[in-house]
Each structure stands twice: as structure tokens, then as C-alpha cells.
Amino acid sequence: MSDEPTPNPRYFAKEGEGVQVVYNLRDAAPYLDLGYEEVDEVAYLASLPTAADASTVDGD
Template sequence: MSDEAKNPRYFTKEGEGVQVVYNLRDAAPYAELGYEEVDEAAYLASLPASDALTVEGA
């Protein structure tokens, strides 16, 4: 299955992480629960840089 077929949508709520929902057709329930939809670029920009991650004991 290609990434386009999965159709990910990203939702966030203050104080919570991001939820990725695939093949969602109606975002109304998320909006009613106070979630805001963000685009993939905003989601990816919010992730920590991979060089900032450390492995314990390395």
C-alpha cells in the first residue's frame, strides 16, 4: 500500500501529542473533542532533531 493510499491526517490538542489517523473522511468528531488538524510539514517540524536524541550508555 502506498503512502497516498493511507492518507494520513494529523491532529493535536494542547498538552497532548499528535495523533495520526489514516483514511479519515470526517474530522468533525476530532474538532468536537478540541483537536486541531495540522499538516504533515508542521507535524514533522515539531519533532526533535535526530541529532538531539541520545542513546543511554552510548
């Protein structure tokens, strides 16, 4: 077993931008000051397109 700490991801979203994933963050103030909103992992993962959505291509 490794002595390395497990990553602790935190997710920050901003209108019109992608989600920033930051590991082992202690102070979220800089992200909040820049207009990001912290979202939980479940909400972030639920917002991702599914494999079925990704395979759908508008053809001809």
C-alpha cells in the same frame, strides 16, 4: 502493483497531548469536537526532535 488504496494520514494535535495520526479519515468533526486542531504533515514533522536533539543527554 497493488489495488490497495494508499493511506491518507491526517494529523490532529491537542494542547498538552501528543499528535494523533488518523488514516483515511473522511469526517474530522469528531476530532474537532474534542478540541483537536488539524495540523499539516510538514508542520508536524518539523515539530519532531531531530536525531541530534535525541542524542544530547545531560550527563553528570
